[in-house]
Amino acid sequence: MNWQPIYAVLIFTSTLVTYLCALKIDAIQIKRWKKTYLTLSLLINLGILFLFKYYNFFNESIFGLLNEWGLRMTLPNFDLLLPVGISFYTFQAIGYTIDVYRGDIKSEKHFGIYALFVSFFPQLVAGPIERAVNLLPQFKETKIFNYNQAAEGIRLIIWGYFMKIVVADRLAIYVNSVYGGPEYHSSITLLTGTVFFAFQIYCDFAGYSNIAIGCAKIMGFDLMTNFKRPYFAQSCAEFWSRWHISLSTWFKDYLYIPLGGNRVGTVKNYRNLLITFLVSGLWHGANWTFVIWGGLNGAYQILFKMLNISPKKKKVETNIGLIYIGNVLLTFILISFTWIFFRANSFKDAITVIKRMAIAPGDLFIGDKSSFVYSIFAVCLLLIKDAFDEFYPDKKMFFTSEYRSVRYLSYTIIITTILLLGVFDGGQFIYFQF
Template identity: 80%
Template structure:
């Protein structure tokens, strides 16, 4: 944790603390360090910390073979952006003899294909529009900022979930099973359910190693709310040494508390009409709240975030589209994404397209996805967003 603090947080705390002391008339300075941040440092640090805590608690036995432990910390498919694996799941797999299994390899390739679609066709295509708007928010109207915020909600999801699918699929080809990291989060009906579907490996990490040790929900109501807020603020800080991430984390913690106070909880999708309306209402409310919090995550500075929020509700004007074909491709990509995810959500046992019992139908479905990647993909896009964490 000291290594993580030095590389990622030292300058942030140095500037914040000594800036505060200066405001109080106390002049103290320590030099900042211009250090190159190792790629994915937060991910493999947390994986190593989880192992250490599990050994300390006696949940697992310490690994005596240094090579196997080093492989656990630096396993290349999920090294730079997760999933943050648990020792109890991954370490035993390194001691097994692995043989290529056709069915498992085929499943891995399918995951990778869909992961590439999410990253190259959806995320990197949406990034073109989002970057142009969020780069100069003071020049854009409310409708443009609303669309850019919605686009970013899908961009960050497809960027990160796309990487997770590629990592899980790559490991699966070699015979290793990594934990599921995303489970259609934008179909969640509450913020609590959203976080049980989004970046699951990190959410469960904070639950097991921060939230529960603080007392979890086994304490009084007020302390339970405190534990939620502390956990989410720390989660926000994990994402980056910037006040925008801290506010983003605190805002999501506040959502959790408010949902508990208002007793907003998921409803089943298949009951009567009244419950269906409640389901749709909860789904929309959750998406709106989560998308609003993404403003702080994406904005370059806290000031930019405030400008975006202010202009969203005060500045009328025409919708900025930019390149029309790119904008149309972006909308089309989101539609394809939601059709597949909606089918997986509402028909988990369905047998159409990717889930068809006929090999020829599955082959055609994935071939069409590959064609979409080649035709609509942005191959000169940037790195994965979560590489910076």
């Protein structure tokens, strides 16, 4: 409301519509009417999302195509700002309505409690996209301050600040410089910039998620884990079980499975995978680069299925052998290639990056040498922490050590690193735009 007061009407409308439709779905027994109210809820919520986020994109794409064929037709674009968090709270509210329709949960009778579910401040603007079955019951519990829970929340927040301010925002300086003019850079520079962006987007979003989960935990609320060290995945399928988990599972439960999931024939299963990832790409932004990004990830899923590569079959526990390293590196390379389309300012820029990666010899662009070195140092610290969490999950080290001196030393080191190497220029969280 501080940013654009009228936009508060949108989240209120989404809240009221899904609240009332869920009550109706729960109250009536005739399935046809239940489906009617579900459809009404979906049309209104997705209609608002389409108007503010996708109308101009589809308008320009469709009529641009018609103009290419000599059919000159136009509709005016709307000069609308994208409301903060609209994709996140819309999906959260829609998920609740579908859960009530399926009978997974009962509708919430108390409007205030349901409104709090939709607008819960820690995860309102960029997730995790919570499920009603997890979060709604917590609002009805009496909350008593718990020292251990609050301490865990603060640890998550501190590590979230490190990921965002030290890693993501430091890497952004280099990435923005490279991707701001890809036609001027060499292959090695573009490769470095792409690898840097892979860690930037991870730390930007996982950092935010840690801060959100930590804030909620201090107040006694448990939000779902959103990231589980995705760059240690051994396949693209496993990567998506570790990356943006709340969105991945949302699409799985509310789109992929209703389409038939893997309970259909092979061709239809491939179709379902591709549709799910294309829609996921479109969810991230009204631009063809995001659609291509989603399509590539969908194609990877299909390819891995065709080759019968499964993370469960290929899982090597804590044995770091050549096969494990090879799987992780191959997955990282494949995923990093898709990030080119995610980060590029346009489709043309993405193609330029790919072409010049293959045919543009030259020296590595360093930019500010100290910032470049700090970036590498920060990524190394991140990988060390993630590696310990991945391979020794049951051992209490660093922040969670049983020795107070080790814990306090770890806090001191990480906070000092944030203060000395952090970038404090008010940089936005990337996922706010979605």
